[in-house]
Amino acid sequence: MASLDRVKVLVLGDSGVGKSSLVHLLCQNQVLGNPSWTVGCSVDVRVHDYKEGTPEEKTYYIELWDVGGSVGSASSVKSTRAVFYNSVNGIIFVHDLTNKKSSQNLRRWSLEALNRDLVPTGVLVTNGDYDQEQFADNQIPLLVIGTKLDQIHETKRHEVLTRTAFLAEDFNPEEINLDCTNPRYLAAGSSNAVKLSRFFDKIPGFPDRKRFGAGTLKSLHYD
């Protein structure tokens, strides 16, 4: 049983992409029956076996913080949300495969969440421009999940799945595409499940599980 410090993973994305369904699926292995709007932040806990199958296996509690809202919210809502971005160990970006704008907005989400650590006063001073330099030092592992795969017709799948390619240049994240109403996408042994546990394993691997800038290692790949 883990009695270590908390492992906190943010789940970010636009309104209505399916973050709450996803978190419910990840933590309770059941499909969420009645999704409704998330006001503020809802948290759920996933029990994760670090390095499963090896002698160093440990059990962790991973907290998934599902923050509601959209990128275009009023600045008062953004300031309130910022309180959840403290000491984050990993981020899951969620976008809707049927909605192009939601994947474009992932950039702004990453700005909002990652820049929080750069400015100690807590006031967002960026002018919204996307500066690749800022993320060169990023050590927080990222995962991109595309939802509502079942609503995309077979023929359009290829075009849709390459939409998030732009994120790969800057972050090199892992990517999963699935349908939150169907638990078989994350069934044990499937490639999605493997990617997911690889992502979760990256997090406790840091020597120093504080905010970015405190660690010295830059390993982004789990080996």
Place this chain on the structure above:
Amino acid sequence: MSFLIDSSIMITSQILFFGFGWLFFMRQLFKDYEIRQYVVQVIFSVTFAFSCTMFELIIFEILGVLNSSSRYFHWKMNLCVILLILVFMVPFYIGYFIVSNIRLLHKQRLLFSCLLWLTFMYFFWKLGDPFPILSPKHGILSIEQLISRVGVIGVTLMALLSGFGAVNCPYTYMSYFLRNVTDTDILALERRLLQTMDMIISKKKRMAMARRTMFQKGEVHNKPSGFWGMIKSVTTSASGSENLTLIQQEVDALEELSRQLFLETADLYATKERIEYSKTFKGKYFNFLGYFFSIYCVWKIFMATINIVFDRVGKTDPVTRGIEITVNYLGIQFDVKFWSQHISFILVGIIIVTSIRGLLITLTKFFYAISSSKSSNVIVLLLAQIMSHFWINSFDLQGMYFVSSVLLIRMSMPLEYRTIITEVLGELQFNFYHRWFDVIFLVSALSSILFLYLAHKQAPEKQMAP
């Protein structure tokens, strides 16, 4: 020949308005969403275009531009098209989109949307019965029938919104109502919020671990369902699942608390921003305006009450009355006709511009507040519907919303300009609309005063609680 020229002018302006509506739709309303159904955008822009054309026709009427018969023709045509869109197309599409969102009825979308539309038409028709708005001379499908019903709906909506706006506007702008918010308040609330989240997390950890051990031991941890399940749960003590349900209830309560704390914190941040804004020049200017506005709103409420109590309907418009007063009491001689034309033009122009701006801003705010990618289509169509109701109905000096009333604007215009409106619309009972507007306006204003008073009182009490 002149008819052709006039028509081409009208059509050019319509295309311009259409383009403007299209741009507004793309840039503002649907900034964050993908437009999948272009039909919606087209309908919205068309409605916007025709509505603006109606305003344009009023202005032309006052200025005396264009041939009078071509004006008449265009006026009638515009009205027909808008009514067509409003009563036939938009409700049908709203029904269609609502039905396509429901998974069960997906297969027979068309059928169900037709059914929905027929229900809407039935209620729409029934709407006209209790109101004394028709003269029995005209047939079933005449313009008067449709306009009178649309008129009732629109005037009600408009009066409701005006009443609320009349009270809300000074409340928002005047800094007298701003509560004092310090940084320590915000920090304290944030700390409470994070503490609540921590409590939720620790409880959920217990639940997750309990579920895992139960799963490993092979117990079924579903909630007991059905009759036999209930009997069973009485005798056998499934202590694991009992614990879980208890903890789940505690977690639900804590989550509700966390939501409230979040909303309160957001509210405090918003108030703090307003306080900072009020210290700037712009803020002070709006604060000043707010005082004027509040006086104006009080006067309007007062006038509405008087109109109802003394059963009085305004006979002359404010412009002519004002000019009469100046001529009679101040002894200044000037050409009444000349000035009344220009002044009413300016007045109506101001009303139109502020209404356009006000409506677009309100549309945007409203849309952001309630939209999500699923329902955005329906909402835009609803907005188009509301907007066109407003167009065919009146707006008053308050000028916050677009509602061009052929019905009430008639009251603001001097006699000689009323002819075209009266001609086209026949014998609608205008006085009824005036009275109805006053009643609804009064009701709405009073209830929003009550509502805002309660909300204002509640908020500082919440903060005092430890």
